[in-house]
Amino acid sequence: MSGQWWRDAVLYQIYPRSFADSDGDGIGDLPGITARLDHVAQLGADAIWLSPFYPSPQADFGYDISDYESVDPVYGTLDDFDAMVTAAHSRGIRVVIDIVMNHTSDEHPWFLESRSDRTNPKRDWYIWADPAPDGGPPNNWLSAFERCGTAWKLDAATGQYYLHSFTPGQPDLNWRNPDVHAAMHKVWQFWLDRGVDGFRIDVAHRLMKDPQLRDNPPEVAHARRHFSHPVVRQRNLDLPEVHDVLRDLRVVLDGYGDRFALGEVPISDDARLATYFGGDGMQTAFHIAFWEQPWDARAFRRCIDGLVARTRTDALPTYALSTHDISRTVSRYGIEHAPVAAMMMLTLRGVACVYYGEEIGMADAPPALEQDVDGRDGQRTPMQWDATGGFTTGNPWLPLAADQHVVNVAAQADDPGSLLNLYRRLIAYRRGSEDLRRGGYVSLDSPAEVFAYRRGDLLVALNFADHPVAFDVPGDAAGRVEVSTRLDREGVVSMRPLELEACEGVVLRLSVENLPGQNLPGQNLPGQDAAEAAP
Template sequence: MTTKTQMAIGADADWWRGAVIYQIYPRSYQDSNGDGVGDLAGITSRLDHIAGLGADAIWISPFFTSPMKDFGYDVSDYCDVDPMFGSLADFDALVARAHELGLKVMIDLVLSHTSDQHPWFKESRKNHNNDKSDWYVWADPKGDGTPPNNWLSIFGGSAWQWDSRREQYYLHNFLTSQPDLNFHHEPVQEALLDVARFWLARGVNGFRLDTINFYIADKYLRDNPPLPKELRNDSIAPSVNPYNHQLHLFDKNQPENLEFLKKFRAVLNPYGAAAVGEVGDAQRGLEIMAEYTSGGDKVQMCYPFEMLQPARLTAGSLDQTFARMNAVAPDAWPCWSYSNHDVVRHVTRWNLSDAAARMYTVLLLTLRGSVCLYQGEELALPEADIAFEDLQDPYGIEFWPEFKGRDGCRTPMVWQADNLNGGFSAGKPWLPVTSAHLGRAVGAQDADPDSMLNHYRRALAFRRAHPVLRDGGLTGMQSAGDLVTFQRVGKETIFCAFNLGEIPVEAALPAGNWQALGEELGAVKAIQGKVNLGPWGFAVLQKI
């Protein structure tokens, strides 16, 4: 099925380095048939918006056949499209149109677990001696009938579920309906590599690998040690979740994963395809990123959770992140993001004004690494306030009201301000469109040169116009109070200064002659060898 066009668009094997990747949550992007749920044909109809924004690629969250207990992250058929989203023909049309527009296509592969409705699991749970009996993580109970160890699920409670058919427990790091695959069993790995081959042959340019560090658990099923209270944080799970009480040494992050990632990379290479892994770990995210992206024989990129934290990114925390990354992972290629389908939208999470949001946008696009933008981020959409009776997310339902779940960042994209459904659907949307979003719809911002949407367009164009911002080095990061400065170095040298606060600050320029850039973004000019940055101000200068 691989065409010359598909091969040509993947010919640049380093296309991912510095790419801006636009994440699409398919249930909520565009509904084409009026059933209230977004679909692949709807995405295809809106690809011009993404190309016009200046993105390099799209990442589509799961659209595979699924019972939708976790909205597609519970897969029952890896090689087909759920009828809710359309058909394989719709997917092929989407890929063709994206490639026409110069957009690479990445899809979300959920390899650590399947749905309990997957034929593999249905077979595996029948007995101890069928062809799939070892395809999932099964374990006998302790002598008293309790689970084999103390591992916990991210969605609350034990990570083990009793199955009366086999009279054993199976592992589930997420919902009980999401049993974990047994990567210690070679046929499982081969079957998953075949899944990747299937989609690469259909023209995809890469994958976002969900929970990449969860693939392999300790084969001896050793207990996790407790995590001291002072070291706990809620970057992976909400604070009310006991998952935060453990140091997750044995239920994930196992060294055997590196060998599987090498096999996966070998599948990618002939297609010029790339992968970005989601590293879900509160303590060792940067170190794991270093392991998984090192050597040029594993995945190309990973994104840790340093910029997805509940606490606002400060000059000091940014400086510390890069210092730590330089110490443990100097050659690793990060993929930074502020928002995604699992966290509160960053303009709400960090309580940002429009001025602050504009500054953070430019900051993100000047850092070393690739970038993921989440749909609606370019509109500065705030988190939607969803009533309990409208909740769909099982995570939010479980921990309400202390944790309201992920529905607030998953509401439909807003295209028109004069439509109660925001132009998303002719039917009742699966999640309500909040009135606070309508005024920020694409149609309302498109023609306004000062809108956030046009700020994003200019910021992405600026990054594209200066290749050093895409793939150059980053040196000399320093912070003092709310001020952070650094240089991007390569065929040109660019000095960046950002005020991540409301109190004016002053930054001295390094030695040399500098000319101001980014006036169209709101960047300030230098005066007598220094830049004076007002609240949320920034400067970008090129060495001449």
């Protein structure tokens, strides 16, 4: 566990409600996670990231926290949490937890005090405003959830509106109040003192709002996230002052040694997204656009190259194919494309994040209408451990997918050609490869169906097409296969042309003296320091 471990890390996201149930109540819990940590270790992941497990009325499945310093009884106890951290660390696995700093639950004691009276000392811990002259919301800000409409809710008892960037059950904290800042300091320290290795910061770009509560300009008034408006800014997110909060968090983290922060920053402007990571704030942030691309090699190339061009040389984004909010890879792209998608995510220059079940090819399994609570339940179904499910001895909180008898860990564990074992091979190779851990990134000319790039002395070639593709790779006449999505691909292969089967990805070792793109005048690869880049 050396310094800056996160720079070449593979994170494994666990949705606690759906990973493993230890007590038969049908809901996953912390002891269940502890019991399944060997799976994470065998996969080769460096850390687990846990979605919220705090006490919550579940207005937004745990992202509405009513107590920052405890565990919801449905998931266990603080002792269970401590035992899980100890068990993870004993396996060399770090523990990263979700922290929701933009808002609390409307049942949090802070908010109950705040809404009790306009003169309460905690009134200014949240964002309150008088109605507009017509009695309506104070301004035109919108909730991030379309179903919620306005971002304001009238509190009849006190005659003012409070701001909620998400559901009405999630009132926004007022980060301009130093008391809020101090209170959250204690929350960070509480979990760091318990051995947590870092935080995933929920909606990090929303922490500050316009102090005058001015309307959003007409050009962006309809937007529920930040889009690419170089001049026109929304006034309820992505304000410059957000970075002051994130810098302060970084100071606290650095005081605990090798800890880190991963940001969720849904901003589509690459230049603005790049300001959120790699400096003196959060170490890394999700490249949100990565999981929004169609299955098209050119689209992914544009997406990756665009952010690389705007990112400081030592900064690393985080790549994920899906999350608890994003439909699973198999459902978006098809099972036949899952191996290439996995190779892409795990060979790009950045942190990689695997959502539980992606490694076995789980698909979305939307529940029946009467069981659907959230609209995102299809990608949150229980982990498929064996042919009977293996998740719980009781009735699972959501039904398992119909394919659980074939798509499960037990069925794939000993099959060399399984998706699970491809993930294991890729992660093991990534861990042992200096080129993937520290090398730069340069995308290479290739046919429209192929996304090809160089990582140090390696060539990664990904055929997105459902048919074979052949193309000449400039430079070397041949390369040695290091990893392939095909078990029968090995040894030295020709590069003139390089022949890729349908839906095939391959990592090739090239000779340094004939590397494609080598020794280009003035080339300075992302991640190289001045000494490496100097002629």
